[in-house]
Amino acid sequence: MIKLLLLVAALIAGIIVGPMLAGNQGYVLISAANQTLEMSLTTLLLLVVVLFGLFFLLENLIKWLLSLSSVTRGFFSGRKTRKARQLTSNGLVKVLEGDWKQAEKLVVKSATHSETPLLNYLAAAEAAQEQGQFHQRDEYLRLAAELDSESLAVALTRARLQCRHHQYEEAVATLQDVKGAHPRNPLLLELLKQCYVALEDWPALLGLLPALKKHGSLTEEQTDALTVKAECGLMAQISQHSGSDGLMGHWNSLSRKAKQNPALVTCFVHEMCARNADSEAYTVLREALRKKIDPDLVRLMPTLKLTDNHPAIVTLTDLLRYDSSNATTHSALGQLYLRDGKYKEARTHLEKAIELHPSVSDYSYLVEVLEKLNDKAAANRLSREGLALALPPKI
Incomplete structure (x- = not known):
């Protein structure tokens, strides 16, 4: 716009000044490399104005051509994006239908031009696992992580697929890497719970239960059932590795509430009897029955091998x-x-x-x-x- 105004101003100046200089045009001499060029001042001024105008027109022509190229690129780029969106949609439908081979082909093919490449690679990883292609699964997960190395979705997908393939230790490592940044995520906590149960890592499970209960992942009844499962599993491990003395020491370290739980007393008695420590088991059983008459505990009494x-x-x-x-x-x-x-x-x-x-x-x-x-x-x-x-x- 400024250049156009300058051009118009120059033309107006030429129209006004030209006649004034018509009778006194002046003289201009340009010499370079043994070449000379002579012209009147009026001619020089008109030549400058014309050249300026030509440059202006050339500049606008180039801009128009460039904008035309951008529109063309945008058209073809938009066409690729629309095609990628359709392929991604079809691929996700195939995932839901369980057509894993076709699903993998579609979502990978459209990943480059997809608006959501992360989703494409995660879907491809799941499709690859369902086909037993675990190396390819890890490659898709790597590509997804390159797009967003801190993505919780990538970590949860990786851990979920690892759990499904019984790679529980790897899944725990994956989840621990992101647990600090997302300590309340219910799916993360649920996956950790599944891994700890599968690995029989009872101390870790007992440490996780408060978070599971606090964030609504477990009901009161589910929490109690898992607590009993973990405590009984831990007693079995202690009994196996440390014998009745180690088990007795562990029992004494439990809270009063835990010692009054009939299910835990039952586990303790069974483990002690398995180690021929029936007398010690009787002492604990007797104390529990004094606090509460529980039929399951009463049934244990005749099973003890007492002298x-x-x-x-x-x-x-x-x-x-x-x-x-x-x-x-x-x-x-x-x-x-x-x-x-x-x-x-x-x-x-x-x-x-x-x-x-x-x-x-x-x-x-x-x-x-x-x-x-x-x-x-x-x-x-x-x-x-x-x-x-x-x-x-x-x-």
């Missing part, structure tokens, strides 16, 4: 003072009396247990007691009753 069953019988007898109609306690007492050869007492408690809550196992124990007492008729009758209880009802 003297009298303390266990006393403990169970005391429990009947608080709940005389507890069939499980009567059954446990009957089994202990049977083991000690006190058949009359065993018969009394087993008959009471059957009266309160019939079970096939108690019928079996009572039949054994009656045979010891030489009461064949009653033993045969109870055998038939127990068998009828064991058989499914007739339709």
Whole structure:
């Protein structure tokens, strides 16, 4: 615009000044390399104006040509982008349909001109894994990481695919790299949970549970179930590597709430009995029953291999003072009396247990007691009753 104004001003000046100089045009001499050029001043001025105008026109012509080239490039570039968008869309549909080979082909082909190349490579990685091409999967993940090395989506996709291929240690390493920047991400926490369970890394799982519960990934019931699973798994590992002494030390380090959990007491008793530490297991079991009469814990009492069953019988007898109609306690007492050869007492408690809550196992124990007492008729009758209880009802 400025150049155009200057050109117009020069033309106007030439029109005004030209006639004034018509009678006195002046003289201009240009000499260079033995060549001379002579002209009037008026001619020189007009020549300068004309040349300036030609340069102006040439400049605008070049700009127009360049803009025409840009439009052409934009047209072809836009065409490639539109084609890439369509191929990407078709590829993602193939991913959903499970056509992994075609999905990989489409999303990789369109990645270069795609508006979302990261998504293309992540979809290609999943398609490659489903075809068992794990080296190619890692290559696609590498290309995705090059586009955004700090992308949480890339890390989560990598870890998810590694978990699916049972590469749990690699998945944990992948997730730990981004956990510091995204400690509350529910999918990250869920993947870590799956890895820890698969690896039986119970201490790590126990450390993760508060975050899972806090950020709503687990309900109260799910948290409790996972806590029991992890604690029982940890007890089994300690028992295997450190024996009953190591397990006892671990038990003593637990919180009061954990020691009152019947499921954890059950795990502890089983592990201690497996290490022939039944007496120590009985001590813990007795303390737990004093705080809460739990049927599952009561059933453990007759499974203990004690040198003297009298303390266990006393403990169970005391429990009947608080709940005389507890069939499980009567059954446990009957089994202990049977083991000690006190058949009359065993018969009394087993008959009471059957009266309160019939079970096939108690019928079996009572039949054994009656045979010891030489009461064949009653033993045969109870055998038939127990068998009828064991058989499914007739339709």
